[in-house]
Amino acid sequence: MGKVYYDKDADLKEIKKQTIAIIGYGIQGRNQSLNMRESGLNVIVGNIDDHYAPNAIKDGFKLYSPEAAAERADIIYMLIPDDAQGYVYEQYIRQHMTKGKAIVFAHGFSIRYGRIVPPKDVDVMLMAPRMPGKQIREYFLNGSGAPVFIGVHQNYTKRAKHRVLAMAKAIGATRIGALEVSFEEETEVDHFIEHFLLPIIVRAIRVSYDALVEEGYSKEVALLETYASGEIGELILEASRVGLYQVFQQNTSPTAQFGMAHYAEKVFPDSNKKMIKDILKKIKNGEFEKVLKKEGLSGYKHLKKVVKDNNQSDLIKTHHRLQKMIKISGNEAVK
Ligand SMILES: NC(=O)c1ccc[n+]([C@@H]2O[C@H](COP(=O)([O-])OP(=O)(O)OC[C@H]3O[C@@H](n4cnc5c(N)ncnc54)[C@H](OP(=O)(O)O)[C@@H]3O)[C@@H](O)[C@H]2O)c1
Known part of the structure:
Protein backbone atom coordinates (compact mmCIF):
# COMPACT_ATOMS: atom_id res chain seq x y z
CA MET A 1 0.00 0.00 0.00
CA SER A 182 0.06 5.08 -9.27
CA PHE A 183 -1.89 6.44 -12.25
CA GLU A 184 -2.37 2.83 -13.42
CA GLU A 185 -3.85 1.60 -10.16
CA GLU A 186 -6.23 4.55 -9.79
CA THR A 187 -7.48 4.29 -13.37
CA GLU A 188 -7.93 0.55 -13.40
CA VAL A 189 -9.69 0.29 -10.04
CA ASP A 190 -11.91 3.29 -10.81
CA HIS A 191 -12.99 1.70 -14.10
CA PHE A 192 -13.55 -1.63 -12.43
CA ILE A 193 -16.01 -0.08 -9.96
CA GLU A 194 -17.82 1.56 -12.90
CA HIS A 195 -17.88 -1.65 -14.94
CA PHE A 196 -18.84 -4.09 -12.21
CA LEU A 197 -19.88 -2.91 -8.75
CA LEU A 198 -22.01 0.09 -9.71
CA PRO A 199 -23.92 -1.64 -12.54
CA ILE A 200 -24.55 -4.63 -10.26
CA ILE A 201 -26.08 -2.42 -7.57
CA VAL A 202 -28.20 -0.36 -9.95
CA ARG A 203 -29.28 -3.32 -12.07
CA ALA A 204 -30.12 -5.42 -8.99
CA ILE A 205 -32.40 -2.62 -7.77
CA ARG A 206 -34.10 -2.28 -11.17
CA VAL A 207 -34.65 -6.01 -11.67
CA SER A 208 -35.89 -6.38 -8.08
CA TYR A 209 -38.35 -3.50 -8.53
CA ASP A 210 -39.65 -4.91 -11.86
CA ALA A 211 -40.02 -8.42 -10.39
CA LEU A 212 -41.81 -7.22 -7.24
CA VAL A 213 -44.27 -5.23 -9.38
CA GLU A 214 -44.81 -8.25 -11.70
CA GLU A 215 -45.57 -10.32 -8.60
CA GLY A 216 -48.37 -7.92 -7.68
CA TYR A 217 -46.74 -5.75 -5.02
CA SER A 218 -47.59 -2.06 -5.17
CA LYS A 219 -45.14 0.09 -7.13
CA GLU A 220 -44.66 2.59 -4.31
CA VAL A 221 -43.93 -0.15 -1.77
CA ALA A 222 -41.47 -1.82 -4.17
CA LEU A 223 -39.66 1.45 -4.82
CA LEU A 224 -39.47 2.55 -1.19
CA GLU A 225 -38.18 -0.87 -0.18
CA THR A 226 -35.59 -1.29 -2.97
CA TYR A 227 -33.86 2.10 -2.65
CA ALA A 228 -36.06 5.18 -2.34
CA SER A 229 -36.27 5.16 1.47
CA GLY A 230 -32.52 5.80 1.54
CA GLU A 231 -32.09 2.95 4.07
CA ILE A 232 -29.61 0.99 1.95
CA GLY A 233 -27.65 4.18 1.25
CA GLU A 234 -27.49 4.98 4.97
CA LEU A 235 -26.32 1.45 5.80
CA ILE A 236 -23.53 1.63 3.20
CA LEU A 237 -22.47 5.04 4.51
CA GLU A 238 -22.40 3.67 8.05
CA ALA A 239 -20.43 0.64 6.77
CA SER A 240 -17.70 3.04 5.61
CA ARG A 241 -17.35 4.08 9.27
CA VAL A 242 -17.85 0.87 11.27
CA GLY A 243 -17.16 -1.97 8.81
CA LEU A 244 -19.03 -3.87 6.10
CA TYR A 245 -20.43 -6.57 8.43
CA GLN A 246 -20.53 -4.61 11.70
CA VAL A 247 -23.12 -2.22 10.28
CA PHE A 248 -25.61 -5.07 9.89
CA GLN A 249 -24.66 -6.66 13.21
CA GLN A 250 -25.24 -3.34 14.96
CA ASN A 251 -28.34 -2.13 13.13
CA THR A 252 -30.43 -5.07 11.91
CA SER A 253 -32.41 -7.89 13.52
CA PRO A 254 -31.23 -11.53 13.66
CA THR A 255 -34.01 -12.31 11.13
CA ALA A 256 -32.52 -9.83 8.68
CA GLN A 257 -28.96 -11.03 9.31
CA PHE A 258 -29.94 -14.70 8.94
CA GLY A 259 -31.84 -13.94 5.69
CA MET A 260 -28.78 -12.27 4.28
CA ALA A 261 -26.43 -15.04 5.39
CA HIS A 262 -28.76 -17.73 4.01
CA TYR A 263 -28.91 -16.22 0.53
CA ALA A 264 -25.62 -14.32 0.12
CA GLU A 265 -23.65 -16.99 -1.72
CA LYS A 266 -26.66 -18.26 -3.67
CA VAL A 267 -27.46 -14.86 -5.18
CA PHE A 268 -23.83 -13.93 -5.73
CA PRO A 269 -21.65 -17.04 -6.08
CA ASP A 270 -17.85 -16.96 -6.06
CA SER A 271 -17.98 -18.05 -9.70
CA ASN A 272 -18.57 -14.35 -10.48
CA LYS A 273 -14.85 -13.91 -9.95
CA LYS A 274 -14.37 -15.25 -13.48
CA MET A 275 -16.38 -12.30 -14.82
CA ILE A 276 -14.47 -9.91 -12.56
CA LYS A 277 -11.17 -11.13 -13.96
CA ASP A 278 -12.45 -10.83 -17.53
CA ILE A 279 -13.58 -7.22 -16.91
CA LEU A 280 -10.21 -6.38 -15.37
CA LYS A 281 -8.44 -7.93 -18.37
CA LYS A 282 -10.37 -5.66 -20.77
CA ILE A 283 -9.45 -2.63 -18.67
CA LYS A 284 -5.77 -3.57 -18.51
CA ASN A 285 -5.33 -4.53 -22.18
CA GLY A 286 -7.07 -1.38 -23.43
CA GLU A 287 -10.04 -3.21 -24.99
CA PHE A 288 -12.57 -1.11 -23.06
CA GLU A 289 -10.75 2.12 -23.88
CA LYS A 290 -11.16 1.31 -27.60
CA VAL A 291 -14.90 0.71 -27.15
CA LEU A 292 -15.18 3.99 -25.23
CA LYS A 293 -13.34 5.87 -27.99
CA LYS A 294 -15.75 4.46 -30.62
CA GLU A 295 -18.74 5.44 -28.48
CA GLY A 296 -17.32 8.98 -28.04
CA LEU A 297 -16.85 9.34 -31.80
CA SER A 298 -20.49 8.30 -32.35
CA GLY A 299 -21.59 11.16 -30.08
CA TYR A 300 -22.43 8.70 -27.28
CA LYS A 301 -25.21 7.15 -29.36
CA HIS A 302 -25.59 4.06 -27.19
CA LEU A 303 -25.39 5.97 -23.91
CA LYS A 304 -28.01 8.50 -25.02
CA LYS A 305 -30.44 5.67 -25.78
CA VAL A 306 -29.85 4.01 -22.40
CA VAL A 307 -30.34 7.34 -20.59
CA LYS A 308 -33.59 7.98 -22.48
CA ASP A 309 -34.95 4.49 -21.76
CA ASN A 310 -34.00 4.70 -18.08
CA ASN A 311 -35.57 8.12 -17.64
CA GLN A 312 -38.80 6.91 -19.22
CA SER A 313 -38.91 3.73 -17.14
CA ASP A 314 -41.79 2.82 -14.87
CA LEU A 315 -39.38 2.95 -11.93
CA ILE A 316 -38.66 6.66 -12.50
CA LYS A 317 -42.35 7.47 -13.03
CA THR A 318 -43.05 5.84 -9.66
CA HIS A 319 -40.15 7.78 -8.16
CA HIS A 320 -41.69 11.11 -9.25
CA ARG A 321 -45.06 10.10 -7.75
CA LEU A 322 -43.50 8.89 -4.51
CA GLN A 323 -41.43 12.05 -4.09
CA LYS A 324 -44.65 14.08 -4.06
CA MET A 325 -46.18 11.79 -1.42
CA ILE A 326 -43.26 11.16 0.93
CA LYS A 327 -40.59 13.78 1.55
CA ILE A 328 -37.56 11.78 2.51
CA SER A 329 -35.20 13.91 4.56
CA GLY A 330 -32.37 15.33 2.49
CA ASN A 331 -33.76 14.02 -0.81
CA GLU A 332 -33.74 16.30 -3.81
CA ALA A 333 -36.37 15.60 -6.44
CA VAL A 334 -35.24 13.63 -9.51
CA LYS A 335 -35.03 16.00 -12.51
N1 LIG B 1 -17.64 13.83 -10.96
C1 LIG B 1 -16.99 13.17 -10.02
O1 LIG B 1 -17.59 12.78 -9.02
C2 LIG B 1 -15.51 12.88 -10.13
C3 LIG B 1 -14.85 12.24 -9.05
C4 LIG B 1 -13.46 12.05 -9.12
C5 LIG B 1 -12.76 12.43 -10.24
N2 LIG B 1 -13.43 13.02 -11.29
C6 LIG B 1 -12.65 13.44 -12.45
O2 LIG B 1 -12.68 14.86 -12.52
C7 LIG B 1 -12.56 15.27 -13.88
C8 LIG B 1 -13.68 16.22 -14.21
O3 LIG B 1 -14.93 15.54 -14.06
P1 LIG B 1 -16.28 16.33 -13.75
O4 LIG B 1 -17.29 15.27 -13.43
O5 LIG B 1 -16.03 17.42 -12.80
O6 LIG B 1 -16.59 16.97 -15.21
P2 LIG B 1 -17.91 17.75 -15.73
O7 LIG B 1 -18.56 18.45 -14.61
O8 LIG B 1 -18.74 16.81 -16.54
O9 LIG B 1 -17.28 18.79 -16.77
C9 LIG B 1 -16.41 19.82 -16.34
C10 LIG B 1 -16.28 20.94 -17.35
O10 LIG B 1 -15.72 20.47 -18.59
C11 LIG B 1 -16.37 21.16 -19.65
N3 LIG B 1 -16.25 20.44 -20.93
C12 LIG B 1 -16.94 19.35 -21.36
N4 LIG B 1 -16.54 18.98 -22.58
C13 LIG B 1 -15.59 19.86 -22.93
C14 LIG B 1 -14.79 20.03 -24.10
N5 LIG B 1 -14.90 19.22 -25.15
N6 LIG B 1 -13.90 21.05 -24.13
C15 LIG B 1 -13.76 21.89 -23.08
N7 LIG B 1 -14.49 21.80 -21.96
C16 LIG B 1 -15.39 20.80 -21.88
C17 LIG B 1 -17.77 21.23 -19.13
O11 LIG B 1 -18.51 22.15 -19.87
P3 LIG B 1 -19.77 21.70 -20.82
O12 LIG B 1 -20.06 20.25 -20.64
O13 LIG B 1 -20.92 22.56 -20.40
O14 LIG B 1 -19.32 22.01 -22.20
C18 LIG B 1 -17.54 21.67 -17.71
O15 LIG B 1 -17.27 23.06 -17.63
C19 LIG B 1 -12.53 13.99 -14.71
O16 LIG B 1 -11.19 13.64 -14.94
C20 LIG B 1 -13.17 12.97 -13.79
O17 LIG B 1 -12.76 11.63 -14.04
C21 LIG B 1 -14.78 13.25 -11.25
Whole structure:
Protein backbone atom coordinates (compact mmCIF):
# COMPACT_ATOMS: atom_id res chain seq x y z
CA MET A 1 0.00 0.00 0.00
CA GLY A 2 1.13 3.52 -0.74
CA LYS A 3 1.92 6.02 1.98
CA VAL A 4 -0.81 8.14 3.60
CA TYR A 5 -0.10 11.88 3.91
CA TYR A 6 -1.67 14.25 6.44
CA ASP A 7 -1.75 18.03 7.00
CA LYS A 8 1.62 17.90 8.74
CA ASP A 9 3.21 16.46 5.57
CA ALA A 10 1.91 19.24 3.30
CA ASP A 11 2.84 22.93 3.10
CA LEU A 12 0.66 25.44 1.25
CA LYS A 13 3.71 27.74 0.90
CA GLU A 14 5.02 25.30 -1.71
CA ILE A 15 2.54 26.68 -4.30
CA LYS A 16 1.33 29.90 -2.70
CA LYS A 17 3.12 32.07 -5.26
CA GLN A 18 2.06 29.88 -8.18
CA THR A 19 -1.07 30.29 -10.32
CA ILE A 20 -3.38 27.30 -10.56
CA ALA A 21 -5.58 27.13 -13.66
CA ILE A 22 -8.67 25.00 -13.19
CA ILE A 23 -9.60 23.80 -16.67
CA GLY A 24 -13.35 23.09 -16.52
CA TYR A 25 -15.67 24.71 -13.97
CA GLY A 26 -17.98 21.70 -13.61
CA ILE A 27 -18.77 19.19 -10.87
CA GLN A 28 -15.18 18.94 -9.58
CA GLY A 29 -13.87 22.27 -10.89
CA ARG A 30 -16.24 24.57 -9.04
CA ASN A 31 -16.03 22.90 -5.66
CA GLN A 32 -12.27 22.37 -5.67
CA SER A 33 -11.67 25.96 -6.87
CA LEU A 34 -13.67 27.38 -3.96
CA ASN A 35 -11.81 25.24 -1.42
CA MET A 36 -8.41 26.16 -2.86
CA ARG A 37 -9.18 29.87 -2.93
CA GLU A 38 -10.38 29.79 0.69
CA SER A 39 -7.10 28.06 1.59
CA GLY A 40 -5.26 31.09 0.18
CA LEU A 41 -4.19 29.78 -3.24
CA ASN A 42 -4.21 31.81 -6.44
CA VAL A 43 -6.83 30.15 -8.64
CA ILE A 44 -7.96 31.17 -12.13
CA VAL A 45 -10.51 29.35 -14.27
CA GLY A 46 -10.22 28.23 -17.88
CA ASN A 47 -13.55 27.25 -19.35
CA ILE A 48 -15.12 27.20 -22.81
CA ASP A 49 -18.02 29.59 -23.34
CA ASP A 50 -20.73 27.26 -22.04
CA HIS A 51 -23.40 27.30 -19.35
CA TYR A 52 -20.80 26.62 -16.61
CA ALA A 53 -18.75 29.73 -17.44
CA PRO A 54 -21.09 32.33 -15.81
CA ASN A 55 -20.86 30.37 -12.52
CA ALA A 56 -17.11 31.06 -12.34
CA ILE A 57 -17.67 34.81 -12.79
CA LYS A 58 -20.54 34.79 -10.29
CA ASP A 59 -18.20 33.08 -7.80
CA GLY A 60 -15.66 35.88 -8.31
CA PHE A 61 -12.99 34.00 -10.32
CA LYS A 62 -11.03 35.43 -13.23
CA LEU A 63 -12.37 33.53 -16.23
CA TYR A 64 -10.23 32.81 -19.29
CA SER A 65 -10.43 30.50 -22.27
CA PRO A 66 -8.68 27.15 -21.54
CA GLU A 67 -5.76 28.33 -23.70
CA ALA A 68 -5.34 31.73 -21.98
CA ALA A 69 -5.58 30.10 -18.54
CA ALA A 70 -2.96 27.47 -19.46
CA GLU A 71 -0.64 30.21 -20.68
CA ARG A 72 -0.90 32.15 -17.39
CA ALA A 73 -0.68 29.14 -15.07
CA ASP A 74 2.15 27.37 -13.28
CA ILE A 75 -0.12 24.43 -12.45
CA ILE A 76 -2.80 23.26 -14.86
CA TYR A 77 -5.52 21.08 -13.30
CA MET A 78 -7.55 19.18 -15.90
CA LEU A 79 -11.15 19.02 -14.67
CA ILE A 80 -13.02 18.43 -17.90
CA PRO A 81 -14.54 15.05 -18.87
CA ASP A 82 -11.83 12.46 -19.50
CA ASP A 83 -12.93 11.72 -23.03
CA ALA A 84 -12.47 15.40 -24.03
CA GLN A 85 -9.07 15.87 -22.38
CA GLY A 86 -6.86 14.59 -25.22
CA TYR A 87 -8.41 16.97 -27.74
CA VAL A 88 -8.44 19.99 -25.39
CA TYR A 89 -4.81 19.33 -24.42
CA GLU A 90 -3.65 19.13 -28.05
CA GLN A 91 -5.63 22.20 -29.14
CA TYR A 92 -5.12 24.61 -26.27
CA ILE A 93 -2.68 23.40 -23.64
CA ARG A 94 0.26 21.54 -25.17
CA GLN A 95 1.98 24.71 -26.46
CA HIS A 96 1.84 26.21 -22.96
CA MET A 97 3.37 23.21 -21.16
CA THR A 98 6.69 24.99 -20.74
CA LYS A 99 9.62 23.90 -18.59
CA GLY A 100 8.85 23.50 -14.86
CA LYS A 101 5.07 23.79 -15.13
CA ALA A 102 2.81 21.07 -13.76
CA ILE A 103 -0.23 19.30 -15.16
CA VAL A 104 -2.55 17.61 -12.68
CA PHE A 105 -5.35 15.10 -13.31
CA ALA A 106 -8.33 14.07 -11.18
CA HIS A 107 -8.33 10.65 -12.86
CA GLY A 108 -5.37 8.77 -14.33
CA PHE A 109 -7.20 7.89 -17.56
CA SER A 110 -5.53 10.34 -20.03
CA ILE A 111 -2.02 9.32 -18.93
CA ARG A 112 -2.76 5.60 -18.41
CA TYR A 113 -4.05 5.21 -21.99
CA GLY A 114 -1.56 7.62 -23.58
CA ARG A 115 -4.18 10.09 -24.73
CA ILE A 116 -1.97 12.83 -23.30
CA VAL A 117 1.81 12.62 -23.41
CA PRO A 118 3.24 15.67 -21.60
CA PRO A 119 6.79 16.86 -22.35
CA LYS A 120 9.56 15.45 -20.14
CA ASP A 121 10.43 18.80 -18.53
CA VAL A 122 7.13 19.27 -16.61
CA ASP A 123 5.65 17.69 -13.49
CA VAL A 124 2.69 15.35 -13.92
CA MET A 125 0.58 14.61 -10.88
CA LEU A 126 -2.65 12.95 -9.83
CA MET A 127 -5.13 14.32 -7.33
CA ALA A 128 -8.18 12.11 -7.63
CA PRO A 129 -10.95 12.67 -5.10
CA ARG A 130 -13.13 9.70 -4.21
CA MET A 131 -16.21 11.92 -3.86
CA PRO A 132 -18.41 14.07 -6.07
CA GLY A 133 -17.59 17.78 -5.98
CA LYS A 134 -20.58 18.73 -3.80
CA GLN A 135 -19.35 16.54 -0.94
CA ILE A 136 -15.75 17.78 -1.33
CA ARG A 137 -17.10 21.26 -0.64
CA GLU A 138 -19.45 20.22 2.18
CA TYR A 139 -16.78 18.22 4.02
CA PHE A 140 -14.30 21.09 3.64
CA LEU A 141 -16.79 23.58 5.12
CA ASN A 142 -17.49 21.17 8.00
CA GLY A 143 -13.80 21.16 8.89
CA SER A 144 -13.25 17.67 7.46
CA GLY A 145 -12.13 16.46 4.02
CA ALA A 146 -12.95 14.00 1.24
CA PRO A 147 -10.69 10.99 0.63
CA VAL A 148 -8.23 11.57 -2.21
CA PHE A 149 -5.67 9.51 -4.13
CA ILE A 150 -2.48 11.37 -4.96
CA GLY A 151 0.33 10.32 -7.27
CA VAL A 152 3.32 11.48 -9.28
CA HIS A 153 3.96 10.35 -12.86
CA GLN A 154 6.76 12.81 -13.71
CA ASN A 155 8.88 14.70 -11.20
CA TYR A 156 10.88 17.15 -13.30
CA THR A 157 11.15 19.91 -10.68
CA LYS A 158 11.83 17.41 -7.85
CA ARG A 159 8.94 19.19 -6.09
CA ALA A 160 6.04 17.33 -7.74
CA LYS A 161 5.00 15.44 -4.59
CA HIS A 162 5.22 18.62 -2.50
CA ARG A 163 3.15 20.51 -5.07
CA VAL A 164 0.36 17.93 -5.21
CA LEU A 165 0.34 17.53 -1.44
CA ALA A 166 -0.15 21.31 -1.09
CA MET A 167 -3.12 21.05 -3.47
CA ALA A 168 -4.54 18.15 -1.47
CA LYS A 169 -4.18 20.21 1.71
CA ALA A 170 -5.94 23.14 0.05
CA ILE A 171 -9.06 21.10 -0.74
CA GLY A 172 -9.13 19.59 2.76
CA ALA A 173 -8.01 16.06 1.83
CA THR A 174 -4.91 15.83 4.04
CA ARG A 175 -7.06 16.63 7.09
CA ILE A 176 -8.20 13.00 6.91
CA GLY A 177 -5.31 11.48 4.91
CA ALA A 178 -4.41 11.36 1.20
CA LEU A 179 -3.36 7.92 -0.08
CA GLU A 180 -0.54 7.60 -2.63
CA VAL A 181 -1.25 5.49 -5.74
CA SER A 182 0.06 5.08 -9.27
CA PHE A 183 -1.89 6.44 -12.25
CA GLU A 184 -2.37 2.83 -13.42
CA GLU A 185 -3.85 1.60 -10.16
CA GLU A 186 -6.23 4.55 -9.79
CA THR A 187 -7.48 4.29 -13.37
CA GLU A 188 -7.93 0.55 -13.40
CA VAL A 189 -9.69 0.29 -10.04
CA ASP A 190 -11.91 3.29 -10.81
CA HIS A 191 -12.99 1.70 -14.10
CA PHE A 192 -13.55 -1.63 -12.43
CA ILE A 193 -16.01 -0.08 -9.96
CA GLU A 194 -17.82 1.56 -12.90
CA HIS A 195 -17.88 -1.65 -14.94
CA PHE A 196 -18.84 -4.09 -12.21
CA LEU A 197 -19.88 -2.91 -8.75
CA LEU A 198 -22.01 0.09 -9.71
CA PRO A 199 -23.92 -1.64 -12.54
CA ILE A 200 -24.55 -4.63 -10.26
CA ILE A 201 -26.08 -2.42 -7.57
CA VAL A 202 -28.20 -0.36 -9.95
CA ARG A 203 -29.28 -3.32 -12.07
CA ALA A 204 -30.12 -5.42 -8.99
CA ILE A 205 -32.40 -2.62 -7.77
CA ARG A 206 -34.10 -2.28 -11.17
CA VAL A 207 -34.65 -6.01 -11.67
CA SER A 208 -35.89 -6.38 -8.08
CA TYR A 209 -38.35 -3.50 -8.53
CA ASP A 210 -39.65 -4.91 -11.86
CA ALA A 211 -40.02 -8.42 -10.39
CA LEU A 212 -41.81 -7.22 -7.24
CA VAL A 213 -44.27 -5.23 -9.38
CA GLU A 214 -44.81 -8.25 -11.70
CA GLU A 215 -45.57 -10.32 -8.60
CA GLY A 216 -48.37 -7.92 -7.68
CA TYR A 217 -46.74 -5.75 -5.02
CA SER A 218 -47.59 -2.06 -5.17
CA LYS A 219 -45.14 0.09 -7.13
CA GLU A 220 -44.66 2.59 -4.31
CA VAL A 221 -43.93 -0.15 -1.77
CA ALA A 222 -41.47 -1.82 -4.17
CA LEU A 223 -39.66 1.45 -4.82
CA LEU A 224 -39.47 2.55 -1.19
CA GLU A 225 -38.18 -0.87 -0.18
CA THR A 226 -35.59 -1.29 -2.97
CA TYR A 227 -33.86 2.10 -2.65
CA ALA A 228 -36.06 5.18 -2.34
CA SER A 229 -36.27 5.16 1.47
CA GLY A 230 -32.52 5.80 1.54
CA GLU A 231 -32.09 2.95 4.07
CA ILE A 232 -29.61 0.99 1.95
CA GLY A 233 -27.65 4.18 1.25
CA GLU A 234 -27.49 4.98 4.97
CA LEU A 235 -26.32 1.45 5.80
CA ILE A 236 -23.53 1.63 3.20
CA LEU A 237 -22.47 5.04 4.51
CA GLU A 238 -22.40 3.67 8.05
CA ALA A 239 -20.43 0.64 6.77
CA SER A 240 -17.70 3.04 5.61
CA ARG A 241 -17.35 4.08 9.27
CA VAL A 242 -17.85 0.87 11.27
CA GLY A 243 -17.16 -1.97 8.81
CA LEU A 244 -19.03 -3.87 6.10
CA TYR A 245 -20.43 -6.57 8.43
CA GLN A 246 -20.53 -4.61 11.70
CA VAL A 247 -23.12 -2.22 10.28
CA PHE A 248 -25.61 -5.07 9.89
CA GLN A 249 -24.66 -6.66 13.21
CA GLN A 250 -25.24 -3.34 14.96
CA ASN A 251 -28.34 -2.13 13.13
CA THR A 252 -30.43 -5.07 11.91
CA SER A 253 -32.41 -7.89 13.52
CA PRO A 254 -31.23 -11.53 13.66
CA THR A 255 -34.01 -12.31 11.13
CA ALA A 256 -32.52 -9.83 8.68
CA GLN A 257 -28.96 -11.03 9.31
CA PHE A 258 -29.94 -14.70 8.94
CA GLY A 259 -31.84 -13.94 5.69
CA MET A 260 -28.78 -12.27 4.28
CA ALA A 261 -26.43 -15.04 5.39
CA HIS A 262 -28.76 -17.73 4.01
CA TYR A 263 -28.91 -16.22 0.53
CA ALA A 264 -25.62 -14.32 0.12
CA GLU A 265 -23.65 -16.99 -1.72
CA LYS A 266 -26.66 -18.26 -3.67
CA VAL A 267 -27.46 -14.86 -5.18
CA PHE A 268 -23.83 -13.93 -5.73
CA PRO A 269 -21.65 -17.04 -6.08
CA ASP A 270 -17.85 -16.96 -6.06
CA SER A 271 -17.98 -18.05 -9.70
CA ASN A 272 -18.57 -14.35 -10.48
CA LYS A 273 -14.85 -13.91 -9.95
CA LYS A 274 -14.37 -15.25 -13.48
CA MET A 275 -16.38 -12.30 -14.82
CA ILE A 276 -14.47 -9.91 -12.56
CA LYS A 277 -11.17 -11.13 -13.96
CA ASP A 278 -12.45 -10.83 -17.53
CA ILE A 279 -13.58 -7.22 -16.91
CA LEU A 280 -10.21 -6.38 -15.37
CA LYS A 281 -8.44 -7.93 -18.37
CA LYS A 282 -10.37 -5.66 -20.77
CA ILE A 283 -9.45 -2.63 -18.67
CA LYS A 284 -5.77 -3.57 -18.51
CA ASN A 285 -5.33 -4.53 -22.18
CA GLY A 286 -7.07 -1.38 -23.43
CA GLU A 287 -10.04 -3.21 -24.99
CA PHE A 288 -12.57 -1.11 -23.06
CA GLU A 289 -10.75 2.12 -23.88
CA LYS A 290 -11.16 1.31 -27.60
CA VAL A 291 -14.90 0.71 -27.15
CA LEU A 292 -15.18 3.99 -25.23
CA LYS A 293 -13.34 5.87 -27.99
CA LYS A 294 -15.75 4.46 -30.62
CA GLU A 295 -18.74 5.44 -28.48
CA GLY A 296 -17.32 8.98 -28.04
CA LEU A 297 -16.85 9.34 -31.80
CA SER A 298 -20.49 8.30 -32.35
CA GLY A 299 -21.59 11.16 -30.08
CA TYR A 300 -22.43 8.70 -27.28
CA LYS A 301 -25.21 7.15 -29.36
CA HIS A 302 -25.59 4.06 -27.19
CA LEU A 303 -25.39 5.97 -23.91
CA LYS A 304 -28.01 8.50 -25.02
CA LYS A 305 -30.44 5.67 -25.78
CA VAL A 306 -29.85 4.01 -22.40
CA VAL A 307 -30.34 7.34 -20.59
CA LYS A 308 -33.59 7.98 -22.48
CA ASP A 309 -34.95 4.49 -21.76
CA ASN A 310 -34.00 4.70 -18.08
CA ASN A 311 -35.57 8.12 -17.64
CA GLN A 312 -38.80 6.91 -19.22
CA SER A 313 -38.91 3.73 -17.14
CA ASP A 314 -41.79 2.82 -14.87
CA LEU A 315 -39.38 2.95 -11.93
CA ILE A 316 -38.66 6.66 -12.50
CA LYS A 317 -42.35 7.47 -13.03
CA THR A 318 -43.05 5.84 -9.66
CA HIS A 319 -40.15 7.78 -8.16
CA HIS A 320 -41.69 11.11 -9.25
CA ARG A 321 -45.06 10.10 -7.75
CA LEU A 322 -43.50 8.89 -4.51
CA GLN A 323 -41.43 12.05 -4.09
CA LYS A 324 -44.65 14.08 -4.06
CA MET A 325 -46.18 11.79 -1.42
CA ILE A 326 -43.26 11.16 0.93
CA LYS A 327 -40.59 13.78 1.55
CA ILE A 328 -37.56 11.78 2.51
CA SER A 329 -35.20 13.91 4.56
CA GLY A 330 -32.37 15.33 2.49
CA ASN A 331 -33.76 14.02 -0.81
CA GLU A 332 -33.74 16.30 -3.81
CA ALA A 333 -36.37 15.60 -6.44
CA VAL A 334 -35.24 13.63 -9.51
CA LYS A 335 -35.03 16.00 -12.51
N1 LIG B 1 -17.64 13.83 -10.96
C1 LIG B 1 -16.99 13.17 -10.02
O1 LIG B 1 -17.59 12.78 -9.02
C2 LIG B 1 -15.51 12.88 -10.13
C3 LIG B 1 -14.85 12.24 -9.05
C4 LIG B 1 -13.46 12.05 -9.12
C5 LIG B 1 -12.76 12.43 -10.24
N2 LIG B 1 -13.43 13.02 -11.29
C6 LIG B 1 -12.65 13.44 -12.45
O2 LIG B 1 -12.68 14.86 -12.52
C7 LIG B 1 -12.56 15.27 -13.88
C8 LIG B 1 -13.68 16.22 -14.21
O3 LIG B 1 -14.93 15.54 -14.06
P1 LIG B 1 -16.28 16.33 -13.75
O4 LIG B 1 -17.29 15.27 -13.43
O5 LIG B 1 -16.03 17.42 -12.80
O6 LIG B 1 -16.59 16.97 -15.21
P2 LIG B 1 -17.91 17.75 -15.73
O7 LIG B 1 -18.56 18.45 -14.61
O8 LIG B 1 -18.74 16.81 -16.54
O9 LIG B 1 -17.28 18.79 -16.77
C9 LIG B 1 -16.41 19.82 -16.34
C10 LIG B 1 -16.28 20.94 -17.35
O10 LIG B 1 -15.72 20.47 -18.59
C11 LIG B 1 -16.37 21.16 -19.65
N3 LIG B 1 -16.25 20.44 -20.93
C12 LIG B 1 -16.94 19.35 -21.36
N4 LIG B 1 -16.54 18.98 -22.58
C13 LIG B 1 -15.59 19.86 -22.93
C14 LIG B 1 -14.79 20.03 -24.10
N5 LIG B 1 -14.90 19.22 -25.15
N6 LIG B 1 -13.90 21.05 -24.13
C15 LIG B 1 -13.76 21.89 -23.08
N7 LIG B 1 -14.49 21.80 -21.96
C16 LIG B 1 -15.39 20.80 -21.88
C17 LIG B 1 -17.77 21.23 -19.13
O11 LIG B 1 -18.51 22.15 -19.87
P3 LIG B 1 -19.77 21.70 -20.82
O12 LIG B 1 -20.06 20.25 -20.64
O13 LIG B 1 -20.92 22.56 -20.40
O14 LIG B 1 -19.32 22.01 -22.20
C18 LIG B 1 -17.54 21.67 -17.71
O15 LIG B 1 -17.27 23.06 -17.63
C19 LIG B 1 -12.53 13.99 -14.71
O16 LIG B 1 -11.19 13.64 -14.94
C20 LIG B 1 -13.17 12.97 -13.79
O17 LIG B 1 -12.76 11.63 -14.04
C21 LIG B 1 -14.78 13.25 -11.25
